[in-house]
Amino acid sequence: MTIHAKLTKTLAFFLAVILLFSLAACGSQTNSKETQAPATQAKPTDTQQNETKAANAADATDTVSGGKTLVVFFSATGTTKGVAQMIANATGADTYEILAAQPYTEADLNWNDKTSRTTAEQNDKSVRPEIGSEKISLDGYSTIYVGYPIWWGEEPRIMDTFAESYDFSGKTMIPFCTSGGSGIGSSGKNLAERAGTGNWIEGDRLSADTDIAAWIKGLNLS
Numbered sequence: 001m002t003i004h005a006k007l008t009k010t011l012a013f014f015l016a017v018i019l020l021f022s023l024a025a026c027g028s029q030t031n032s033k034e035t036q037a038p039a040t041q042a043k044p045t046d047t048q049q050n051e052t053k054a055a056n057a058a059d060a061t062d063t064v065s066g067g068k069t070l071v072v073f074f075s076a077t078g079t080t081k082g083v084a085q086m087i088a089n090a091t092g093a094d095t096y097e098i099l100a101a102q103p104y105t106e107a108d109l110n111w112n113d114k115t116s117r118t119t120a121e122q123n124d125k126s127v128r129p130e131i132g133s134e135k136i137s138l139d140g141y142s143t144i145y146v147g148y149p150i151w152w153g154e155e156p157r158i159m160d161t162f163a164e165s166y167d168f169s170g171k172t173m174i175p176f177c178t179s180g181g182s183g184i185g186s187s188g189k190n191l192a193e194r195a196g197t198g199n200w201i202e203g204d205r206l207s208a209d210t211d212i213a214a215w216i217k218g219l220n221l222s
Helices: 003-034 046-062 079-091 117-122 159-162 187-195 211-216
Strands: 069-073 094-098 141-149 172-178
Touching: 046 069, 069 159, 079 094, 079 141, 079 172, 079 211, 094 159, 141 159, 159 187, 172 187
Parallel strands: 069 094, 069 141, 141 172
Antiparallel strands: none
8 A cells, every 4th residue: 555545544534433422512502502501581570560551551541542631639648649649640630639728637537426527517419619719721731530438328518518519521530439338339420510510530549458450441431
């Protein structure tokens, strides 16, 4: 065998060995990737959850069109105020708080006392407590949420004062109430009768646990 033939045979042998190792390495990498455990789905972060809530709020805002939105509320203990703020946050609405010219004390709110101020007011449908907050212009508002607690099964008489003090023509009026157990009852209808203007729709009793965005969507506002 010539030297040239020996070199050719040796070179061929080394090339075969290199090719063999290359194929083994590729097979090892492929098997490694295929046998890796699938990645678990990451839980949404607080930021992602907040973005979802913001999107839901935006959807709720989209259901109210044709003008600005206002949330009017009277809150003697702060409960109604909290729900009103939730609605304002979900709709991007302005807020207006009805304050009594003579604030209600804890004693005034004692429903067990037959002589308390609120008992006397609720038993006399002609009473109209004076509103102490500065009067608000309703120009530019097309949708108005009206919130209040339920006292003795009805709206507080100061809400009757509010209803009779403004012209709600061309506006969609949405009453809502807070209560430990009583529903909204006839209070929304009572306010509509006192006002005499506005498109008053049926309201609901809400709480801090209410899904406000879902509730607003359920109103089917256009």
